[in-house]
Every structure is written in structure tokens, then in C-alpha cells.
Amino acid sequence: MGNQLMLNMLEQSSGYAPEFKLQGTAGGLRVLHVPQPASVELWTVGASKEEITEHAVMYSSVVERGDGYLCEAELAAGEISCKIIDEWVRTADDTWQVNRKLSVLQGAEKTGFRLRFDAVTALQEEMDFTDLRYFAPPALYDKNDLDEDGVEDYLSTQDLMYREDRLNMLAVTAYDEKRKVSMSLMRADQPAYDSVPDRPDKERLFLQRTDIGSLGVWTAPNAEKQMSLRAAYPFFEGRCHALYMKERPDWGSFWPAETGETLKVSYAIRVEMKDKFIDAIWSAYTRRMKDLDSTPVPLPASAEKLNEYRLEALDRYYIEKGEDEDPNMPAGYALNCHPQNGIQLSNIIQFGFTGQNILSAYNSLRFGLDNGKTDYVEKAQKVVDFFVNKAHLPETGMFYNLYSVEKKSFDFWWTGLLLPLAYAEGERLVELMGPLYEHREFVIKALREKQGSYLRCMNEDVHALLLIYAFEKSQGRENKEWLEAARRYADFLLKTQETDGSWYRAYDIDGKAITDPPIWFGTTIYEQKSSTATSVPLLVELYEITGEGRYLEAAKKAGRFVRETIVAGIKFNGGIHDSIYAKGQLIDNESIYFPMIALLALYKATKDQYFLEGAHDAAKLNASWTVLWDVPLPEESTLARFGFRSTGIGACDTPGAGYVHPFELSGVAEMVEIAGFTGDKDLLKVAELLWHGCNQTVATPEKDWGYAYTGLQEEGYLISWWAWDDPMFGDTGFGKRWKGEGNKTCFPWIPAVAVHCYWKLYDQFGTADFALIKEKVAK
Incomplete structure (x- = not known):
């Protein structure tokens, strides 16, 4: 007792x-x-x-x-x-x-x-x-x-x-x-x-x-x-x-x-x-x-049907230009709209974070091959070719994060929520951003002079590049130039890795760490090096493809930093790039997701229990971002009218508590895998809640959530009050973000992480049906 x-x-x-x-x-x-x-x-x-x-x-x-x-x-x-x-x-x-x-x-x-x-x-x-x-x-x-x-x-x-x-x-x-x-x-x-x-x-x-x-x-x-x-x-x-x-x-x-x-x-x-x-x-x-007796929200359609809906919606926003229009021959998924009207706000091709273009290419290519959609396959290959041939900086191995189709040039994107900086100037910029521009003007001015890329953004799409390379090779088509670009980038990582195993949050195009202004890039080791875990999965993947031990050694060194400093210290932060709060880096659910998948990848590659224990601790923290109950909403609100349930949706960040989004779908498959390795049935239950709760708001023919097209899904939802009186979210297109409403935003990351989660579950278990998954994990 x-x-x-x-x-x-x-x-x-x-x-x-x-x-x-x-x-x-x-x-x-x-x-x-x-x-x-x-x-x-x-x-x-x-x-x-x-x-x-x-x-x-x-x-x-x-x-x-x-x-x-x-x-x-x-x-x-x-x-x-x-x-x-x-x-x-x-x-x-x-x-x-x-x-x-x-x-x-x-x-x-x-x-x-x-x-x-x-x-x-x-x-x-x-x-x-x-x-x-x-x-x-x-x-x-x-x-x-x-x-x-x-x-x-x-x-x-x-x-x-x-x-x-x-x-x-x-x-x-x-x-x-x-x-x-x-x-x-x-x-x-x-x-x-x-x-x-x-x-x-x-x-x-x-x-x-x-x-x-x-x-x-x-x-x-x-x-x-x-x-x-x-x-x-x-x-x-x-x-x-x-x-x-x-x-x-x-x-x-x-x-x-x-x-x-x-x-x-x-x-x-x-x-x-x-x-x-x-x-x-x-x-x-x-x-x-x-x-609280947390119970899963019913899915609006089968997982396979949701994939179809999501990718059809994403395909609406595919854009490419021939050499006669633009010598860079851009190709990408430029989804950036208010889902209520579906009208494209800007033709920006972004890599990593809210863009996730290479991960979307991977999803579209796999779906296209499985379902006879050759146009999906061809478009996906063009997106990857553009990333490798034009977004890559072979001198340093780095990649650009953003391409403006209107400007016909690559640009530098630092401030996340302030995406209008990439496509608007002068009065138009102030009109789009409202008082937010003045609120963040000193940061904007400092960042506009910098040329470089976020580590997270580069890591995400290079990891996706390796995934699509390996999948294409399994289908009998090897793209050696894709692998070579990934290798050059990995060499950049090895060259810039710090003695403690870490990397800085961002680098300029010459490969030097960016730490100024401190309000944006951090003042402590936890903030400045908060993105270290994002490098690990691609290094492990590259080791498995090439057999070169130097990639695994760098990943292990980073993994030890991540476990001891970020996970054990509960100092995770900086996953999100769009803070509008008192400081530029947030404690957010994305910043603990990356340590979880990094340490799991290391365990699978090394069978070292040290990494599994770290992955399990990170998974516990990652799981805790999941809402466990159904928040009551105002009866007249949009979410209430459509029957939204908050159980299983993922929270976003600490200062914005009450704002939820479906990003936690990213780690569902890894949580299931860690649950299987450790026998943690509670972790498996949270994964199930997430899979159901985060997929509930995809627009279907039967329930469109007020969105323009089947397959669209809003980026986030307010289940509490946030910036209610603030004029920066008043009469703008992103305004009226009240309790029971969405954030009026749609980006490519939403279908990217969801469909990728499906593939990971399918590759592990042959299904995304949690009734069957739970039986297999129990064995």
C-alpha cells in the first residue's frame, strides 16, 4: 500500500x-x-x-x-x-x-x-x-x-x-x-x-x-x-x-x-x-x-478517403512556371488562403515549417503511384527537382527557405506569422498586418537585412528529400542528384556542429550562425540551440542509405545534447517561428516533437536503451499537449454549429494556451511505436485520441466546416479567448479569431503532416485503423 x-x-x-x-x-x-x-x-x-x-x-x-x-x-x-x-x-x-x-x-x-x-x-x-x-x-x-x-x-x-x-x-x-x-x-x-x-x-x-x-x-x-x-x-x-x-x-x-x-x-x-x-x-x-474519461472523436471519413480529399485540395494550389516565364522553372504547392473562400493570398513556395513542399511531394507521389494519378507523380518530381536544382546552395550545402513566384526570386523568411513581408511592401504591408507591423517593427527591420535560413526548415525538407529518394529507388527509379544534394547538406551539418553536439537556430548563406537580434534568436543555450533535434532524423536516414558512420556519430552526439539539455531539463522551445509575444521563441508542442522523433530514430539505429528512455520521456511531454476533454463553446460560434469536439486536438504554444491545431498528427506514428517498445498503454491511448481529434475538421462532402473546397482544413481553432480586443486581429482578413472560431488560415503543412502520418502508420501496421493497431501493438 x-x-x-x-x-x-x-x-x-x-x-x-x-x-x-x-x-x-x-x-x-x-x-x-x-x-x-x-x-x-x-x-x-x-x-x-x-x-x-x-x-x-x-x-x-x-x-x-x-x-x-x-x-x-x-x-x-x-x-x-x-x-x-x-x-x-x-x-x-x-x-x-x-x-x-x-x-x-x-x-x-x-x-x-x-x-x-x-x-x-x-x-x-x-x-x-x-x-x-x-x-x-x-x-x-x-x-x-x-x-x-x-x-x-x-x-x-x-x-x-x-x-x-x-x-x-x-x-x-x-x-x-x-x-x-x-x-x-x-x-x-x-x-x-x-x-x-x-x-x-x-x-x-x-x-x-x-x-x-x-x-x-x-x-x-x-x-x-x-x-x-x-x-x-x-x-x-x-x-x-x-x-x-x-x-x-x-x-x-x-x-x-x-x-x-x-x-x-x-x-x-x-x-x-x-x-x-x-x-x-x-x-x-x-x-x-x-x-475525464477521454474518448476519441469519430473520423469524418476513412483515413484513405481523407488522404484523397486532402491531396485533391492541395493539388488546386500547385503552381509551376516554364522556362519562358521564369528561368528558375519553379514548381511547388503554394497553398496560402483563407479556407472560407479558398482564394490564394500569395504564390509563395516555402520549404519546411508552414510550407513542407518536399513532404507534400512525397505524399503526392506515393498516392499517385498507388492510385494511378500520373499527374501527381510528375508534379511531385518537378517540385523536388526545383528544390534540388534551384533552392540548393551547393557552395555551403544549405537551402533557401522560400521562393516568391511573383518576384521570380528566392527570399528570406524569418518572422513566420509576418508572411506578408514576403510579398507586400509599403501601405499594402501595413494594411495586411495592421498594428502587428508596428508591434514588431524593430524586429522586422533587423531581420530584413539578413540572408539565411532556419535550421528547422532546411532539416525538414532535406529529411523529406531522403524519404522520397528512398521511396523512388524502391520503385526502380534512382535520382542520384537528389541524394547528392542531401549529402552536401549533411556535410554542412557536420561542419557546423558545435562541440556539445548542437546547432544554432539559423544560419546565413555563408554558413555562419545567426544569433542577433537576441529577442528573436534567443539569449540562452536552450533558445539559441533549440532546433538541434531537427538535424537528427535526416542524419540517421542518410546513414542508413549510405552506411557512412560519420552521419550516425554526429546524430548520436546531437542526441545526447537533446536528451540531457532539452528533454531532461524540460527546456524545449523554439519549434514555431511566428511569435508575436514578449519574446521570439515559444514553448510549443513542435519543439518537443522533434526530440521525440530524433531519439526514437537513434534508438532504432543503435538499439541503445539510453535513447529509448529519452524518446519515451519526450513522448510523455509531447502527449501532454493533447486536450483531454470537450471544452464548451458559445452556441452561436462556428465550431459549436459544426459540432467540434476539443478532445484529441493538439495545443499549440504556452502563451497562446486555448489555441489548438492539428500539428500533433506529425508524431502519432512515433508515439505508437514508442508505446510498443515500452509497453506504455497510456501513450498508445493518447496517440489514438490525437489521430481522431486532429483529423475531425477536414472538409468532406457531408460536412464542409464552412470551407470552400472538400479536403481543406483550417490551421487552428480558438477554444478560449485570445487577443479579443486587439486591433491587430480586428478588421483584417485574419480577424475575429474569437472563442469557437478558426484562425482563417490554411497552409501546405496541414495536409503534409497528416498524410505523412498515414504512410508511417501504414508502413508499420498495414493500416491506420486504431482498433487494429491496438491489437497489433498489444501482441
Whole structure:
């Protein structure tokens, strides 16, 4: 029997207060206490946030009931009085649940209340934010403190509260590394409804009947030098990106304090002993998956039919120019549209990241050969030839990232979201970007002078180049020039690899690392070298094709850096290239996907358990970006009308928590493979959730999601509020990104990663049907 979490009601002069101890430790380890369990905030409509009043008391009565307690408290403030009844019940050896009911006995007009709950740390005499490590995916990994200054990087604070619709597992976990104690505060009942707040003048405080609360970590109340796992109902967020990107103001709702109003909400406290932070993370997440009873979303069509739809849509945006039109003879998938109208915004051929042109060529060629579509095959070969013959820089081995068909030239693309920089200037540029241009102008000016490429972008499409080379060779057609280009690039990697096994985030066309401006390329080793893992899969692939051990040795050296610095340190970041937040590099799900696939590739090539253990830890972190419950959406929203379910969709990045996208399809096959190697059934379950959830929004003839063409899929979706009031997303083509809406964007990466995932599953198991896959993995 493990440690039991014991709940005691301590009687004091002012009443009773809950205290939690771990039974089984010497003398019982006191871990948490709730000094003022009945806590309410009151606000009058029109008042400022400084005029919010806080009222808190202990329980006035406690009655033991079986293995639990029934507790009551009455609280009066001016005209208002209310009664709080808390039912404490044990739900597991290490878990207690409190079912809360608040009744307004005497209310007041134009007044609202918010119920609060603080579980305060009690492990040592004093404790602050830096003494613990935190896990609240996708919003908080450790402290989100890559620059190690003691505060969260994106919100610049140590007090963090998140709307529950931003949290994948409806919980926040704090881990004490000294005592190996993991403490979680969880929303026990799932929020069932939400609406668009009534705030005609962009009020930041308002009355609202919503079932969305908040969870977070906060400095303990009442001058205690401790940290609190805090809950609020309805929601409150301190510094956040819900309304504005740059200012990051607080906001929150209050329940109308009308006589007779009653609300109910349930929380749970769970305390475990775990040797490592990664163990605490995985236990917290997988147990929540069981608590929430996460079930896959039905696929809109068979996997094979979805491939057909996706590639037909992609083919609409194929573009090529003959030598008479453009001596470079460009060819590529230039998909860049608002899926609602399908109209091409620009003829940009991008390699890697949002473009994924060579991976799309690989997908189209395989599909074309399987289904007799010779035009798909011919187009794919032209795309690869253009990449090898024109995008390649043989002097250094590097590749360009972007080609502008209109300009008939290669260009340099640094700022991701600021894609209009590649095809617009002057007033047109300002028109497309709105206030975002001014917000990022100093970065734009610095980057416009640089000529070079992102490491990730080059690595992605060179890896895809090796995949299509090997596949073509298996079909009896060898493209030696494709392999030679990949070899020249790999030689660039070997030449630029640092002594610790790493690479920098970007390089100029002469092959020198780019580290300026620091806000964009990073100030610490974790940021500047965040893309190192992206080099590994192609080096392993090239070793397997050529048999040259130098490629594997470089990959192993990089793998050790990735496992020890990025994965073990939980310092993954920088996978995404389009930050508009306080700093240029984000903690995002793409930056842990690459370590996962890199370490798995090394394990398969070497059979070294060191790499499998690293891949498994990376897979746990990668899996945690998956939403485990169905967030309630405003009834009138687009996603609600089409029946969108958030279970199984992948979150994107920490500062944009509440924004989700289907990129996590990229790693589904690898997660299945790691689950098979390790016997981790929970990891297999998350892979299944992802496969279904991330494929649900492909437009089909039966359900088009409001898109112009069958096969299109939007890049991302808002299941919480993000930049709602910010003019940079107001009246532009990308505007009105409200809760329950999409981001009005479509890029080639969307079908690229999805169809590639299908091929990986098919090559492993002969199917993408998870009912069959689970049977095969179990064997």
C-alpha cells in the first residue's frame, strides 16, 4: 500500500480548516492546508478592480460522514449574505474531492460574486514560486522560465491563473523536487456551458453565468510566505493574452449575486510521491485522462478517403512556371488562403515549417503511384527537382527557405506569422498586418537585412528529400542528384556542429550562425540551440542509405545534447517561428516533437536503451499537449454549429494556451511505436485520441466546416479567448479569431503532416485503423 493522503479538520478559535498529510511518511508529512475554505470576492457593476472586496472565513460546523466531512460556513458582507456547503469525500487513496454549493441568502442588484479556493503549501517554513516546478499543460511547463530570471517569460509574473478552457487536463500540478512530492488541484466536474460575455465597452470585469472557472498558482493569501494552488469560479485571469498581446491585462467574470442564486462546482486534491518531475508529469496527465474519461472523436471519413480529399485540395494550389516565364522553372504547392473562400493570398513556395513542399511531394507521389494519378507523380518530381536544382546552395550545402513566384526570386523568411513581408511592401504591408507591423517593427527591420535560413526548415525538407529518394529507388527509379544534394547538406551539418553536439537556430548563406537580434534568436543555450533535434532524423536516414558512420556519430552526439539539455531539463522551445509575444521563441508542442522523433530514430539505429528512455520521456511531454476533454463553446460560434469536439486536438504554444491545431498528427506514428517498445498503454491511448481529434475538421462532402473546397482544413481553432480586443486581429482578413472560431488560415503543412502520418502508420501496421493497431501493438 502506498502513501495515503489524510484529511483532517483542524479546530481553531475561528472555526475549522482542512489540512492534508501524507500517511506513511515519518510522522506524516504535512503537504497542504486550506486556511480559509469559505472565500468569496464581491464586485459592484462599474467599480474598478481595486474596489473588489475579499471575504473569507473558516467552516463554522463540521460533521464527519463515513470517510469524509460535511462542512458549512455563512459569510456576510454589507447587504449580501451567502451560505457555503462543502462535502469532502475520498475518491482514491491519494485523492480528496470537495463538492461545493454556494447559495445566496440575501443578494443585491448589480453585484456579483466569485468563489475562491486556496490550497496552500505546508512542506517547509517558507516557500516561493522558484521552490517548485509546475505542470499545467499547455500553459505552464516547469516555470516557462527559459531565461532563468525567476519569473514566467511570457507574462513576466509569478502569479498565474488560467481559464479552465486553456488547460488540457483541467488541473495544475506543483512538484517539490527535494521531497519528491507532487500536488495537484483539479476541477473535478467538467465545465458544461459558456457564452460570449456581455461587454459592450470592452469591460474587463462583468457579470456572467458561465461554468468556466480558473486554476493556477498564486502567492498565498494573508501574508503567508507560501504558494497556493488556486481555483476561482467563475473565471479570473491575471496577466494574460486574452484581450491584448502587448499589454496583457487581467480580466474576469462574476456570478450575479441575486437572492436565491445557487451554484455548484467540484474540485479535487491529489498528492503523490514521484522520484522525478517527468514521472509526476506523466502520472498527473494520464490519471486525468482516466478521470475525464477521454474518448476519441469519430473520423469524418476513412483515413484513405481523407488522404484523397486532402491531396485533391492541395493539388488546386500547385503552381509551376516554364522556362519562358521564369528561368528558375519553379514548381511547388503554394497553398496560402483563407479556407472560407479558398482564394490564394500569395504564390509563395516555402520549404519546411508552414510550407513542407518536399513532404507534400512525397505524399503526392506515393498516392499517385498507388492510385494511378500520373499527374501527381510528375508534379511531385518537378517540385523536388526545383528544390534540388534551384533552392540548393551547393557552395555551403544549405537551402533557401522560400521562393516568391511573383518576384521570380528566392527570399528570406524569418518572422513566420509576418508572411506578408514576403510579398507586400509599403501601405499594402501595413494594411495586411495592421498594428502587428508596428508591434514588431524593430524586429522586422533587423531581420530584413539578413540572408539565411532556419535550421528547422532546411532539416525538414532535406529529411523529406531522403524519404522520397528512398521511396523512388524502391520503385526502380534512382535520382542520384537528389541524394547528392542531401549529402552536401549533411556535410554542412557536420561542419557546423558545435562541440556539445548542437546547432544554432539559423544560419546565413555563408554558413555562419545567426544569433542577433537576441529577442528573436534567443539569449540562452536552450533558445539559441533549440532546433538541434531537427538535424537528427535526416542524419540517421542518410546513414542508413549510405552506411557512412560519420552521419550516425554526429546524430548520436546531437542526441545526447537533446536528451540531457532539452528533454531532461524540460527546456524545449523554439519549434514555431511566428511569435508575436514578449519574446521570439515559444514553448510549443513542435519543439518537443522533434526530440521525440530524433531519439526514437537513434534508438532504432543503435538499439541503445539510453535513447529509448529519452524518446519515451519526450513522448510523455509531447502527449501532454493533447486536450483531454470537450471544452464548451458559445452556441452561436462556428465550431459549436459544426459540432467540434476539443478532445484529441493538439495545443499549440504556452502563451497562446486555448489555441489548438492539428500539428500533433506529425508524431502519432512515433508515439505508437514508442508505446510498443515500452509497453506504455497510456501513450498508445493518447496517440489514438490525437489521430481522431486532429483529423475531425477536414472538409468532406457531408460536412464542409464552412470551407470552400472538400479536403481543406483550417490551421487552428480558438477554444478560449485570445487577443479579443486587439486591433491587430480586428478588421483584417485574419480577424475575429474569437472563442469557437478558426484562425482563417490554411497552409501546405496541414495536409503534409497528416498524410505523412498515414504512410508511417501504414508502413508499420498495414493500416491506420486504431482498433487494429491496438491489437497489433498489444501482441
